[in-house]
Every structure is written in C-alpha cells, then in structure tokens.
Amino acid sequence: MGLFTPTASWVQDEHHMFADAVGRVFADELAPNIEKWNEQGRVDRAFWKLAGDQGLLGGAVPEAYGGAGGGKGFDAIVIYEQGAVGDSGWGFSIQSIVLHYLLAYGTEEQKERWIPGLVSGERVAAIAMTEPGTGSDLQSIKTTAEKDGNQYRINGSKTFITNGQTADLIVVVAKTDKDAGAKGVSLILLETEGADGFRRGRNLKKLGMKANDTSELFFEDVKVPQTNLLGAEEGQGFYQLMKQLPWERLAIALTALGSIDFALKETVAYVQERKAFGQRVMDFQNTRFKLAEIKTKAEILRSFVNDCVARAEAGTLDAATASMAKYWSSETQNEVMHECLQLFGGYGFMMEYPIARLYADARVQMIYGGTNEIMKELIARSIDV
Numbered sequence: 001m002g003l004f005t006p007t008a009s010w011v012q013d014e015h016h017m018f019a020d021a022v023g024r025v026f027a028d029e030l031a032p033n034i035e036k037w038n039e040q041g042r043v044d045r046a047f048w049k050l051a052g053d054q055g056l057l058g059g060a061v062p063e064a065y066g067g068a069g070g071g072k073g074f075d076a077i078v079i080y081e082q083g084a085v086g087d088s089g090w091g092f093s094i095q096s097i098v099l100h101y102l103l104a105y106g107t108e109e110q111k112e113r114w115i116p117g118l119v120s121g122e123r124v125a126a127i128a129m130t131e132p133g134t135g136s137d138l139q140s141i142k143t144t145a146e147k148d149g150n151q152y153r154i155n156g157s158k159t160f161i162t163n164g165q166t167a168d169l170i171v172v173v174a175k176t177d178k179d180a181g182a183k184g185v186s187l188i189l190l191e192t193e194g195a196d197g198f199r200r201g202r203n204l205k206k207l208g209m210k211a212n213d214t215s216e217l218f219f220e221d222v223k224v225p226q227t228n229l230l231g232a233e234e235g236q237g238f239y240q241l242m243k244q245l246p247w248e249r250l251a252i253a254l255t256a257l258g259s260i261d262f263a264l265k266e267t268v269a270y271v272q273e274r275k276a277f278g279q280r281v282m283d284f285q286n287t288r289f290k291l292a293e294i295k296t297k298a299e300i301l302r303s304f305v306n307d308c309v310a311r312a313e314a315g316t317l318d319a320a321t322a323s324m325a326k327y328w329s330s331e332t333q334n335e336v337m338h339e340c341l342q343l344f345g346g347y348g349f350m351m352e353y354p355i356a357r358l359y360a361d362a363r364v365q366m367i368y369g370g371t372n373e374i375m376k377e378l379i380a381r382s383i384d385v
C-alpha cells in the first residue's frame with residue numbers, strides 16, 4: 001500500500017527510493033525484534049545506532065548537521081513505515097520532534113552541539129511536558145528552572161515520558177517565571193549524563209506500546225548551563241510548543257495509517273485461510289463489507305495525511321488541521337483494530353497474533369499528543385472565530 005497517494009504533490013522519486021529502503025530496514029531489523037522488545041519493555045539501544053547508520057534519523061535534517069537535507073516528508077515516511085510493519089515501540093517520532101525543535105529554535109551553537117548525535121543515533125531524545133498533576137493544562141506545570149549564576153536549577157517531576165529510560169537529551173518544559181502563566185514557560189535541554197539530581201523513576205507498565213520505555217523523571221536542584229535554554233530568550237516555551245505540536249499530531253496520524261494498513265493486511269491473510277461452515281471467513285458478506293469499510297477509511301485517511309504532509313513540508317500545517325488529523329486518525333485506528341480483531345475470532349484475543357497487540361497499542365493514540373477532547377477544542381476554536 002505505502003504512504004503515498006498517486007497524486008500527492010509533495011512526493012518525488014527520492015521519496016519513493018527512501019520509502020523502499022526504510023521498508024527493507026524495518027522488515028529485516030525491526031519486525032523480527034518486536035516481540036522481544038515488547039517483553040523487555042524497551043527497544044535495544046543498538047537499533048538507534050543502526051537506524052542512524054542507515055540514514056533513517058536525519059532525512060529531514062540539513063547536511064550541515066549530518067542529515068540528508070530533505071523536508072519533513074522523509075520523517076513522515078519513517079513514521080508511516082514503522083507502523084506498517086506493525087511496530088509502535090521504537091520512539092523515533094519523539095526523536096524527530098526534538099530535532100525539529102532544535103532546527104526551528106536552536107542557536108547555531110546548540111544545533112552544532114546536539115543535532116549530529118541525534119542524527120547518528122548516538123543520542124536518544126525525549127520531551128518532558130507532562131507532570132503527575134497536569135497534562136492537558138500545560139500552563140499549570142510546576143517544574144521550575146531558576147537562575148543561579150550562569151546556570152538554571154531545575155526542580156520538579158515529570159511522568160509518562162516516552163524514551164524516558166533511554167534518553168540522554170531531554171527537552172524539559174519548565175517555568176522560568178512562576179507568575180507569568182504561559183509567558184513564564186521555557187524549554188531547557190538537559191544532557192542526562194552526569195547530571196546530579198536527575199533521576200529516572202519507573203519504566204511504567206502499560207496497557208499497550210510495551211516495547212516503548214515510558215518513564216517518570218525527577219529533578220532535584222539539577223544544574224544546567226543557561227546556554228541550554230532553547231533559543232535566545234526565556235518565556236518562549238509555550239509559543240515554541242504550540243508551533244511544533246502540529247508536527248507531533250501529524251506523526252500520530254502517520255502511525256495510525258501505517259498500523260491500519262498493517263492490520264488490514266494481516267486480517268485479509270487470516271480470513272482467506274480460516275474456514276467456518278465449510279467456507280473461507282473471507283467469503284461471508286459481513287467480512288467483505290467490514291473489510292470494504294476499513295479499506296475506504298484507510299484511503300480517506302491516506303489522502304488527508306498526504307495533504308497534511310504537503311502542508312508540513314510547505315510550513316503551513318495549522319493547529320486545527322493537525323488536530324483534525326490526530327483526532328480522526330486515532331479514532332479510525334481504534335475502530336479498525338476493533339473490527340479486525342473481531343474477524344480473528346478467539347485467536348484475535350491471543351497475544352500470539354499481532355492484532356491483539358495492535359488493538360492495545362491503538363488506545364493511547366487517542367490520549368497522548370493532546371487528548372482527542374483537547375483536539376476538538378482546538379478545532380472548535382477555528383470555527384468559532
């Protein structure tokens with residue numbers, strides 16, 4: 001199937017070549033490890049390096065920082081292809097998000113210092129917004145970064161942080177001015193190696209996405225040089241987040257599309273083999289209609305997602321459109337997994353068939369990156385002007 005629609009305006013020959021190469025790497029090196037990584041609760045660090053060596057991490061990064069010099073479409077391909085081999089554990093989306101924060105707001109010194117390691121896979125990134133007491137209401141975060149000489153002292157705690165056990169570069173969302181509301185929020189980069197007062201908590205046990213390490217993080221008087229503030233000015237964090245969240249939300253939609261394509265493929269193969277009442281399960285009209293509905297939803301989503309990628313490449317993907325993509329794709333993904341699992345009968349409930357894992361993995365797509373209720377709020381704001 002693949003990510004691209006035949007008329008997608010952003011797709012060039014190099015995107016096709018890249019998609020083929022990424023698909024091969026994932027078929028050989030990712031898909032065979034999914035079960036093992038799910039059991040161990042994290043992806044092997046070696047896979048990050050392998051992905052870097054194969055050029056998967058820096059497709060959208062300028063050559064000056066070790067990348068291939070393409071646009072966001074290259075990251076879109078990686079995210080889609082990951083879903084299309086049935087994986088949700090490898091935290092590339094977050095790596096891509098952090099890279100785009102650095103590219104958009106980093107000083108030249110910050111870009112040179114951090115981007116090459118993220119592109120080579122030697123460094124793994126995380127972004128720490130959510131706290132035990134607040135997720136949706138980001139302005140209410142309690143983590144602080146207070147000036148102390150030429151350093152910041154970070155205090156607070158974060159939770160649900162993707163790549164949290166593995167990351168060595170963390171974008172910490174903190175208040176540099178406790179009394180300034182959204183204008184007091186800044187993004188500060190923490191290099192975890194040797195960071196006194198920084199502690200990783202539990203690798204959280206989850207309903208799905210078990211191969212991804214999702215973690216608590218604790219900060220107790222963690223000293224970070226002031227040069228680690230993202231960008232040149234304090235208080236820009238909320239604006240920086242709002243500008244970059246559309247990409248995070250599109251990444252979720254790309255994952256949804258990849259997962260739907262994978263689930264459809266697996267389900268078709270199963271119902272073509274499985275017999276009931278002397279015929280293939282595929283031959284029941286109910287099965288054919290369900291699969292027809294799923295295929296239609298997948299194609300509608302593919303068109304929308306391609307349009308969003310084209311806008312992301314052009315720098316015009318707005319908050320409301322990205323919210324629509326995130327909300328609709330994740331709901332569709334959950335509906336599709338529900339229907340596909342049903343077509344597997346009892347085997348669908350068994351973890352030895354990937355559909356059970358896909359069903360569990362899909363659920364969080366409606367929650368993280370901003371819940372779907374928050375997405376609807378953002379969409380409504382664009383209507384009620």
Ligand SMILES: Cc1cc2nc3c(=O)[nH]c(=O)nc-3n(C[C@H](O)[C@H](O)[C@H](O)COP(=O)(O)OP(=O)(O)OC[C@H]3O[C@@H](n4cnc5c(N)ncnc54)[C@H](O)[C@@H]3O)c2cc1C
Pocket residue numbers: 094127128129130133134135136137159160161162163206209214364367368369370371372373374377
């Ligand atoms: C597996 C996983 C990975 C994650 N990865 C990261 C990560 O890497 N970095 C990070 O910072 N965070 C991460 N998160 C956190 C995630 O973004 C938050 O869980 C999410 O934003 C919701 O916040 P909350 O859990 O505090 O829910 P709450 O904000 O407490 O929401 C609870 C309920 O209230 C609803 N609600 C809240 N406000 C409104 C409103 N205004 N109108 C209507 N309904 C509302 C919500 O939709 C939800 O249904 C991750 C979460 C999970 C589960």
